[in-house]
Amino acid sequence: MGTATPTYTLAQFIQAAIAQQKAVAVWRLPLQQQVQACVALEHQVVGNQPELESSPFGFLFSPFVIEEQPTIFVKADIVFNSESGQLRFSEAVTKAQQQEFILALNNAEPANQNWHLHATETITQQTEAGFKSAVAEAIQTINSGQMEKVVLSRTATKPFPAGFDLVSAYTSMLEAYPNAFVSLVSVPEVGTWLGASPEILVSIDPQHIFRTVALAGTQPAIPGEPVGNAIWRQKEIEEQGMVERYILSCFKKLRLREYTEVGPRTIVAGNLMHLRTDFSVDLKEVDFPTLGTNMLELLHPTSAVCGLPKEPALNFILAHEGYDRSYYSGYLGPVNAPEGTHLYVNLRCMQLLQTEAILYAGAGITGESDAEKEWQETQHKMQTMGKILSDFT
Structure with a gap:
């Protein structure tokens, strides 16, 4: 035998x-x-x-x-x-x-639950007052015509509950968010991140289908309520339209005309609803062998996490956001795995320190934004990871 x-x-x-x-x-x-x-x-x-x-x-x-x-x-x-x-x-x-x-x-012992830490624990964070001040300044800048939209984000620190366990937390995420890309990354000196992202950046499956999405607009999901009943405000519709137009402008730069567009439609991601439009390209029919790399370079950082136009929005973020996003709103995922290449935007995530977690969330700011409502939107988004921590208490 x-x-x-x-x-x-x-x-x-x-x-x-x-x-x-x-x-x-x-x-x-x-x-x-x-x-x-x-x-x-x-x-x-x-x-x-x-x-x-x-x-x-x-x-x-x-x-x-x-x-x-x-x-x-x-x-x-x-x-x-x-x-x-x-x-x-x-x-x-x-x-x-x-x-x-x-x-x-x-x-390996189950009791020996630890993880790689960032080289330094001195990580900058954003306060409520700082966030709302940056939103107010962003609205002024947008209304003066210097940019159309900017995405501002913030952090919240939560101490680990008693009995917190890395693998149990990851398992909870798998069960809680079946529609998300659920990840755990732990790298010496760089640190440890957990996330449940709803947003594809660049995907190429084994059938050589390229995919990306425009995902924007946010409102709380009502348990038991059909997504077809969702009512979207003009602000969210316009915000999602900006992300769509940006993806189409990237295709145009590459002179790519053969693509499929489906949406926008309402999707549920955890405790939230978003507007989403799916784009796909059949690489068997389009002679564009480097489309994945080219689109990654054009898309990141997307207008859904940065703003439009990209350069003034990024400059505004770096000057006014008040902290270092690090790997939040970057991208992550497997490359050339048996299931293909699947890169997602690092949203709905948290970074693990020695005794506490840093939760991250952002909101798209337009000329019609309200600082208090944008703050509440980040609160809702942080519940995705906050729920995982609270499950231990």
């Missing part, structure tokens, strides 16, 4: 990586059951926007401002699949490295 292939748990895989001071990324695509994870024996810092088409299998983790934080590539040297519980090693991994990691897996 042959020896059975050993199986492991997601908790063992994550803890073995952290114990060995290795970068680990975990993800589940929307509406899927399978959770995947990869460990890089040596994580790489990517200097510029990556070339998606020529990249090896791995996980990209990129900040809001590329020049201010490193883009991290977690190469898939060791891959874990939750459905089989088995490991797969890339050809670059030596027998000695395999045995060393398997030893760490077998020694």
Whole structure:
């Protein structure tokens, strides 16, 4: 009789990586059951926007401002699949490295729940007064004609409840947000982030279909109420229209005419509803082999997290937001995985420090915005991650 292939748990895989001071990324695509994870024996810092088409299998983790934080590539040297519980090693991994990691897996203790921390705990944050002041100034700037829209964000710090556990928190996110891209990224010196994002940035599936979305406009979802009954204000309709027009302008820059557009329609993401328009391109019919890389370069940061026009909006954010977004509203996801490339905007996320979590949320500001309502919108968005923390209490 042959020896059975050993199986492991997601908790063992994550803890073995952290114990060995290795970068680990975990993800589940929307509406899927399978959770995947990869460990890089040596994580790489990517200097510029990556070339998606020529990249090896791995996980990209990129900040809001590329020049201010490193883009991290977690190469898939060791891959874990939750459905089989088995490991797969890339050809670059030596027998000695395999045995060393398997030893760490077998020694992983459930009680030893820790994670990689940022190199420094002094992380800047935004206050309620600071946020509302920035919104007021943004409205003035928009109404003076200097920009159409800007997205302003803020943070909130929450102490970890008793019994907080990294893997349990991730499992709770999987159950609570089946329609989201649910991720966990933990990199030495860079830190640990959990997120449940509703927003595709760039996706290319195994059938060579390119996808991106325009997602904007926010209102609380009413439990049991059909999404077809949602009523949208002019502000949200116009905000979503701006994001649509920006994507179409990117296609135009690339002289791409063959695309499919569906929407806008109302979708539910956690406790919120948004307006969403889906765009797709069949790369089997369009001779555009580098569309993924080209669109990533044009789209990030999108008008849904930055504003329009992009340059004045970004300059306004850097001058008035009052803190460093770091990896919030950057992008992340698997590249050239068996399921394709799927990069999502890092929204509805939190960063884990030693004893507390930093929650992030933003709101799109237009000339019709109201500072108090925008503050309340960020409160609603933070409930996505806040619920995960409160589940432990």
